[in-house]
Amino acid sequence: MIKLVFLFAALVASAIGSPAANLTASCTVTSYSAIATAVSSCTTLTISGITVPAETTLTLSLKSGTKLTMEGTWTWKYAEWKGPLLKITRSDVTVTGSGLTLNGQGADYWDGKGDSGIKKPKFMTIATTGGSTFSDINLLNCPHQCISISSASDITLENFVIDVSDGDDNGGHDTDGFDVSGSTGITVKNSVVKNQDDCVAVNQGSDLVFSNLTCSGGHDLSLSVGQSTSNGSANKVSNVTFSDCTVTKSANGIHVKTQLNIPNGLLLKNTFSGITKYGINVQEDYAYGSSTGSPKGNIPITNLVLNEVTGSMSGGSSSMAVYILCGTDGCSDWKWSGVSVTNAKKDSSCNFTPTGYIDYK
Ligand SMILES: *[C@@H]1O[C@H](CO)[C@@H](O)[C@H](O)[C@H]1NC(C)=O
Ligand SMILES: *[C@@H]1O[C@H](CO)[C@@H](O)[C@H](O)[C@H]1NC(C)=O
Ligand SMILES: *[C@@H]1O[C@H](CO)[C@@H](O)[C@H](O)[C@H]1NC(C)=O
Ligand SMILES: *[C@@H]1O[C@H](CO)[C@@H](O)[C@H](O)[C@H]1NC(C)=O
Numbered sequence: 001m002i003k004l005v006f007l008f009a010a011l012v013a014s015a016i017g018s019p020a021a022n023l024t025a026s027c028t029v030t031s032y033s034a035i036a037t038a039v040s041s042c043t044t045l046t047i048s049g050i051t052v053p054a055e056t057t058l059t060l061s062l063k064s065g066t067k068l069t070m071e072g073t074w075t076w077k078y079a080e081w082k083g084p085l086l087k088i089t090r091s092d093v094t095v096t097g098s099g100l101t102l103n104g105q106g107a108d109y110w111d112g113k114g115d116s117g118i119k120k121p122k123f124m125t126i127a128t129t130g131g132s133t134f135s136d137i138n139l140l141n142c143p144h145q146c147i148s149i150s151s152a153s154d155i156t157l158e159n160f161v162i163d164v165s166d167g168d169d170n171g172g173h174d175t176d177g178f179d180v181s182g183s184t185g186i187t188v189k190n191s192v193v194k195n196q197d198d199c200v201a202v203n204q205g206s207d208l209v210f211s212n213l214t215c216s217g218g219h220d221l222s223l224s225v226g227q228s229t230s231n232g233s234a235n236k237v238s239n240v241t242f243s244d245c246t247v248t249k250s251a252n253g254i255h256v257k258t259q260l261n262i263p264n265g266l267l268l269k270n271t272f273s274g275i276t277k278y279g280i281n282v283q284e285d286y287a288y289g290s291s292t293g294s295p296k297g298n299i300p301i302t303n304l305v306l307n308e309v310t311g312s313m314s315g316g317s318s319s320m321a322v323y324i325l326c327g328t329d330g331c332s333d334w335k336w337s338g339v340s341v342t343n344a345k346k347d348s349s350c351n352f353t354p355t356g357y358i359d360y361k
Contacts, residue, residue: 032058039063048072052086054079059087064130067094070137073101076121078108083121084148091130097137106141106175110167114174114197120144129153134160141166145176146195152183160191168217172196177215180205181227182234188213198222198255199247206238213245220252221245221270226286226299235299247272253279253311253341257286258299258330272311278320279311279341279360284327295351297330304331304354308338315343321360324350 027042029035032050035058039045043063049072052058056076062068076085085104088095104123111117120143126134132155139146139162146162149155157178164175177193180186181203189211193199199215201222202208215221221242228234247253253272272279282304284295313319321341324331334354344361 035060043067045069046071050074052076055081057084057087059089062088062090062093064090064092066090067096069096069098070100070102071098073103075103075105078105079121080109080119081121082119083123083144084125085121085123087125087127088134089127091128091132093128093132095132095134095137097135100136101138101140103140104142104146106143106164106167106172107170109143110171110173112171112173114144117173122148124148125150126155126157127151128155131155133158137161139163141172142175142195144174145179145197146193147178149178149180149183149186149188151181152186154185156187156189158188158190160188160193162191162193162195164196165194165217167196175218176201177218178210179203180208183208187211193218198224199245199250200242202237202240203227204234204237205240206236208237208240209243210241210245211243213242214248215245215250216248218250220250220255220281221247222252222255222257224255224286225258242270245270247275247311250275251277252281254281254306254309256282256301256304258284258301270309270311275311275319276314276316277318278323279313279344280306280309280321280339281323282331283323283325284330285325293325295325295327295330297327300329301326301331302333304334306334306336306339306354309336310338310340312342313344315345317345319344320346320348322348322350322357324352324354326352 028046029038030048043066046069054077109120122145123142125148134157136159162177174197175195176197177199179201183205185207187209192214194216195218198219225237226235253275285292321344331352336354336356341360348360
């Protein structure tokens with residue numbers, strides 16, 4: 001009986017005593033196991049140099065108003081699974097990298113097959129709302145898609161460097177930079193993407209701004225609409241602006257491809273160079289990863305504005321300045337001005353003529 005009472009007293013003492021004495025220290029964490037407690041109790045928080053266990057999403061469900069500093073090199077133990085490796089949620093958070101490298105160790109996964117090879121984890125999901133900002137975040141060697149902005153609203157991402165250039169000669173594939181779905185009020189600016197797939201791919205969302213992005217090695221700036229076969233309203237993109245973006249050493253400059261229902265696009269002041277396939281490519285014939293050659297007007301593209309979009313092609317045998325393939329009644333109200341594309345080899349091919357279109361070769 002006495003023993004029991006004694007034990008009980010000791011437990012109460014340690015439960016009350018230790019967290020209170022250590023509150024400051026525990027808001028700076030350097031090990032994976034300390035993260036959960038810190039995230040649930042701290043609103044100013046530093047996480048530094050951690051290693052995350054295999055097959056684990058490090059989910060940071062931050063308290064509203066949290067200022068999180070991510071520091072040092074973060075790594076994840078190898079596992080063949082779908083990820084994501086990191087997910088950040090909740091509202092009104094400020095996330096800043098300080099000497100940060102999120103190292104996905106992509107070389108361990110790359111097999112040149114992307115989606116269809118061994119299972120590879122997606123890297124980072126951002127699902128925050130309410131005025132959240134993310135800055136100075138470096139992602140190195142994403143195994144698969146790099147950043148998914150998903151069910152997010154009212155957020156700004158800036159000074160990101162996504163560097164998957166090691167994958168160029170080592171089997172990197174499907175390493176999209178920024179994928180956006182189900183999100184509204186998103187700004188991504190002043191960032192660099194070196195990868196092997198879309199620099200930006202917008203699948204669904206509204207009020208999106210991409211500015212001063214430097215993209216190289218991959219596919220293009222892309223609006224890819226129509227991922228849902230059952231839900232028309234999930235196939236809508238509207239009010240998207242790309243401005244002052246530069247695309248080099250890539251397949252396309254700008255690529256709009258639709259599979260099912262309604263984007264409104266606005267493209268401003270973008271430049272591209274060394275483009276091997278198409279400078280500007282708009283196609284309404286996309287079906288699950290490739291062109292069918294039979295366009296449909298089921299996802300109309302209205303109000304596609306290009307203003308001061310300039311670029312030069314690689315001059316290679318398959319380079320074409322502008323390719324437009326619209327389905328019946330699929331395209332309307334496009335206004336282009338100051339669009340210039342040089343150094344293409346093949347003649348442009350368009351079955352729809354935007355207002356302001358000139359012959360681009
Ligand atoms: C505070 O926590 C750290 C690490 O969790 C521990 O090493 C240290 O002894 C604790 N200090 C006190 C006063 O409890
Ligand atoms: C564009 O982004 C780069 C970082 O990628 C930055 O150094 C540069 O200052 C930005 N330019 C403007 C005009 O903000
Ligand atoms: C388009 O998006 C921008 C950026 O989010 C926003 O400021 C603007 O109000 C939106 N325009 C319309 C017509 O919704
Ligand atoms: C269809 O998509 C819209 C927009 O994403 C979503 O709000 C709605 O819940 C979806 N409906 C179904 C039945 O999934």
